[in-house]
Amino acid sequence: MRVPxxxxxxxxxxxxxxxxVLQQVIQHGQISRADISKQTQLSRPxxxxxxxxxxQEGLLQEVGxxxxxxxxxxxxxxxxxxxxxxxxxxxEGSTLDMTxxxxxxxxMARCRKRLDQPANGERVIEDLVAGLTRLLADSGMSHxxxxxxxxxxxxxxxxxxxxVSFSPSTxxxxxxxxxxxxxxxxxxxxxxxxxxxxxxxxYVRGVGVGHSHVVYMYVGTGIGAxxxxxxxxxxxxxxxxxxxxxxxxxxxxxxxxxxxxxFETHYSVPGIMQQAEGVLSDLQEGSSVxxxxxxxxxxxxxxxxxxxxxxxRHWAYGMANIxxxxxxxxxxxxxxxxxxxxxxxxKIQEWLTEWVPxxxxxxxxxxxxxxxxxxxxxxxxxxFPSTRLLDKA
Amino acid sequence: MRVPxxxxxxxxxxxxxxxxVLQQVIQHGQISRADISKQTQLSRPxxxxxxxxxxQEGLLQEVGxxxxxxxxxxxxxxxxxxxxxxxxxxxEGSTLDMTxxxxxxxxMARCRKRLDQPANGERVIEDLVAGLTRLLADSGMSHxxxxxxxxxxxxxxxxxxxxVSFSPSTxxxxxxxxxxxxxxxxxxxxxxxxxxxxxxxxYVRGVGVGHSHVVYMYVGTGIGAxxxxxxxxxxxxxxxxxxxxxxxxxxxxxxxxxxxxxFETHYSVPGIMQQAEGVLSDLQEGSSVxxxxxxxxxxxxxxxxxxxxxxxRHWAYGMANIxxxxxxxxxxxxxxxxxxxxxxxxKIQEWLTEWVPxxxxxxxxxxxxxxxxxxxxxxxxxxFPSTRLLDKA
DNA sequence: ACTGTTAGTTAAACTTACTAACAAAGTTAT
DNA sequence: ATAACTTTGTTAGTAAGTTTAACTAACAGT
Numbered sequence: 023m024r025v026p027x028x029x030x031x032x033x034x035x036x037x038x039x040x041x042x043v044l045q046q047v048i049q050h051g052q053i054s055r056a057d058i059s060k061q062t063q064l065s066r067p068x069x070x071x072x073x074x075x076x077x078q079e080g081l082l083q084e085v086g087x088x089x090x091x092x093x094x095x096x097x098x099x100x101x102x103x104x105x106x107x108x109x110x111x112x113x114e115g116s117t118l119d120m121t122x123x124x125x126x127x128x129x130m131a132r133c134r135k136r137l138d139q140p141a142n143g144e145r146v147i148e149d150l151v152a153g154l155t156r157l158l159a160d161s162g163m164s165h166x167x168x169x170x171x172x173x174x175x176x177x178x179x180x181x182x183x184x185x186v187s188f189s190p191s192t193x194x195x196x197x198x199x200x201x202x203x204x205x206x207x208x209x210x211x212x213x214x215x216x217x218x219x220x221x222x223x224x225y226v227r228g229v230g231v232g233h234s235h236v237v238y239m240y241v242g243t244g245i246g247a248x249x250x251x252x253x254x255x256x257x258x259x260x261x262x263x264x265x266x267x268x269x270x271x272x273x274x275x276x277x278x279x280x281x282x283x284x285f286e287t288h289y290s291v292p293g294i295m296q297q298a299e300g301v302l303s304d305l306q307e308g309s310s311v312x313x314x315x316x317x318x319x320x321x322x323x324x325x326x327x328x329x330x331x332x333x334x335r336h337w338a339y340g341m342a343n344i345x346x347x348x349x350x351x352x353x354x355x356x357x358x359x360x361x362x363x364x365x366x367x368x369k370i371q372e373w374l375t376e377w378v379p380x381x382x383x384x385x386x387x388x389x390x391x392x393x394x395x396x397x398x399x400x401x402x403x404x405x406f407p408s409t410r411l412l413d414k415a
Numbered sequence: 416m417r418v419p420x421x422x423x424x425x426x427x428x429x430x431x432x433x434x435x436v437l438q439q440v441i442q443h444g445q446i447s448r449a450d451i452s453k454q455t456q457l458s459r460p461x462x463x464x465x466x467x468x469x470x471q472e473g474l475l476q477e478v479g480x481x482x483x484x485x486x487x488x489x490x491x492x493x494x495x496x497x498x499x500x501x502x503x504x505x506x507e508g509s510t511l512d513m514t515x516x517x518x519x520x521x522x523m524a525r526c527r528k529r530l531d532q533p534a535n536g537e538r539v540i541e542d543l544v545a546g547l548t549r550l551l552a553d554s555g556m557s558h559x560x561x562x563x564x565x566x567x568x569x570x571x572x573x574x575x576x577x578x579v580s581f582s583p584s585t586x587x588x589x590x591x592x593x594x595x596x597x598x599x600x601x602x603x604x605x606x607x608x609x610x611x612x613x614x615x616x617x618y619v620r621g622v623g624v625g626h627s628h629v630v631y632m633y634v635g636t637g638i639g640a641x642x643x644x645x646x647x648x649x650x651x652x653x654x655x656x657x658x659x660x661x662x663x664x665x666x667x668x669x670x671x672x673x674x675x676x677x678f679e680t681h682y683s684v685p686g687i688m689q690q691a692e693g694v695l696s697d698l699q700e701g702s703s704v705x706x707x708x709x710x711x712x713x714x715x716x717x718x719x720x721x722x723x724x725x726x727x728r729h730w731a732y733g734m735a736n737i738x739x740x741x742x743x744x745x746x747x748x749x750x751x752x753x754x755x756x757x758x759x760x761x762k763i764q765e766w767l768t769e770w771v772p773x774x775x776x777x778x779x780x781x782x783x784x785x786x787x788x789x790x791x792x793x794x795x796x797x798x799f800p801s802t803r804l805l806d807k808a
Numbered sequence: 809a810c811t812g813t814t815a816g817t818t819a820a821a822c823t824t825a826c827t828a829a830c831a832a833a834g835t836t837a838t
Numbered sequence: 839a840t841a842a843c844t845t846t847g848t849t850a851g852t853a854a855g856t857t858t859a860a861c862t863a864a865c866a867g868t
Contacts, residue, residue, distance in 0.1 A: 028431060028434070029455050029456060029457050030427075030432065030856095031428060031823080031824095031855080031856050032823045032824045032854095032855070033823075033824085033856095034423070034428060034431075035423045035425065035427060035428055035823090036823080036824065038422060038423045039423065039824090039825085054847095055846075062422050063422060064422050064826095065825065065826055065827075066846080067825080067827090067849080068824085070847065070848070071824095090845075091834095091835095091846095092834075092836085092843080093832095093834055093835070094832060094833040094834050094846040094847075095845085096845080096846060096847090097846080097847080234652070235651065249740070252647075254645075256645070256741075257742075258741060258773075259628035259775070262742035262772065263740065263741055263742040264740065265739050265742065265771075266739050267739070268735065268739040269739045270732040270735045270736060283739070284770065342661065343663060343740070346659050347640070347642070347657065347736070348656055348741075349653055349654070349656040350651070350652060351652035377663060377676070377677065378676070379655065379658065379661065380651075380652075380653050380655045380658075382652070424825055424855095425824070425853085426855085428855065428856080429856090432855090432856085447815075447816095448816065457856080457857095458856065459815080459817085460817070460856085460857080461855085461856055461857075463817070464856095483814075483815095483864085483865055484813085485812080485865075485866060486815065486864070486866080487813085487814050487816075487864040487865055488865070489814080489816090
């Protein structure tokens, strides 16, 4: 763990002030030197000097005059969002989704590619490189401007170490993939679990905007959660926070060491499918269990309705536990949960109100498959705050 | 919410450097100017200037010479832990426990007092004032040196607002007690729940030392938990984090709006007592249910053993849920749980290993009734880091 | 006694932000 | 139209802090 230097000299002061000036420009979109001075309490000459330097460095631009407020017109400044670029990549099943974004996090180019199956680790790296090269060309950015790349994948990742221990869809197993990619791409790389990145995506651009205590609950092949506390992603002592599939919810079976957790076994998509065997004769590829169950229930199937209620109720148990421990202000439902109908949401909400004192807001995820890419881009953006851009220039 | 000024001038630098110098002295106990310079990367003249100022302010002292390392002997510096004092108070049942501590958190004087029952809010405040006056006299500190007071009580507190909404033992109901106390005592006051303060106590001086992801699980009249994540106390969006009594563990009963949670109802001390009615004929005041159950079980009572196992198992469910969500590195068992015998702990540990992938260390609380007072003192100590002492001087 | 080393201090240089004064470019009132 | 006032941005000099370089003090080993 690198301890940040706590001591400072005048250089530090300058850096801090520059950062704050940049922050003001980003926050206000367009702002004059005089207004920055008012906002930051820095003297006008000081702001001018800092701004001039940052214009030299290419981080800021003068973009015309503002309206007069009784005196000389202000020169408006803007952040140059095109100064650097960020790459994002998400592996979803056997497809690789990539994007290039500017410093605002806006996508400037995208591409998608099918991966050969079974996946070959080496080959996948080359696919990433090829995609990146193409995206850089499409977006008109140069490799020098690339700050880094965020990569999300289904599987078990150790973001802290930059390693992946289990990821069949990419063919990466127990490998220090971050290092390998950084060496090959020549830029910093962040590796993370796709649920974590989706969480981040919804937090910065989706339903999570404006909240600082958010839990993103995902039900798919497995059950997991992304946890944001006090505006910070929480990962746990060994990066296993949010592994809510292991909660003791549902019929407990003995001796299920390793593998999946109790909650996950019964109430993830495969778990529900198994329970639904008698009810849903056959489920076609690509359709949702919950949707099907809802259809059958509406058509009068008591069995379907019973199963649905059971699933909702146990999902609500999970939520109640999360809420009891973390007291979030927002719970985002994603994955299979987005198919819950209004009636279902209402039921769950009523149960929670009955069970726990401080019920958070419940909202379904809204960004769909974009969430992961947005999160990937923002994970890099977070690792490169304005601070580090100033160093780079 | 007050936004901390992010911009800086030379004053800020000086403050930062002074803080860091102070930090080094605190960390090393005794250290010379030269060594501080090496540790902090500040130049020797600079360190000398800062140290001299702090000696003037009474925060540091020269305490003799160190051994020569081939040249002139170093002058050793020490932090003046007696420069300021901190008061702590804990209400436990109908007794008020108070202390005065130095800046190291060491108790310099203590006193205990029985409160009249039923408690009268006004009267209790005067008891606090009286106790404080006496402790200041006993410890030889002056009121000017008092930095603040930490107060812990059983009940529902809103530390952020400094209010108490429900606390029968002190007679404070729905009152802005922090403000009242600050006005009466003339120093900053921190009000918090006793479980939170015990958590903090065990974290800084008990079994939690050296860990940064700790959950302190308390079973008493109710069930609650204190949560420390990444070295920071986590309170939740509406100060309701750690309200684990509301987890959905145990037989679910309908319509139990408000009041206590499902887990709490069945597995807190009163809950267990109720279940034990047939087993333990009568329980004398002041003894522990778990101890009694263990005794009966050892004496051959199958019923007692069954109930004990059931309790352990459900407590373990709670732990599993906590661990799944938070992935702490340490789980502190306190309250009634300290009476679990080794066999019981082992059982719980085995269950957890079976259920969840990353089992934390399980340890019983060790500080006993001291924990709360230590936490109370440290809550003030945290609110007055070296930063603010420098401002004060 | 001489050399080499460590601790602490003094003096000048350097970096940064601040204040005060000023120039530029507007608006408003007469 | 002109003068007075405002707001914006810049220039010049000052103040506060840290750093470097040199110096004194004090000590160990030979």
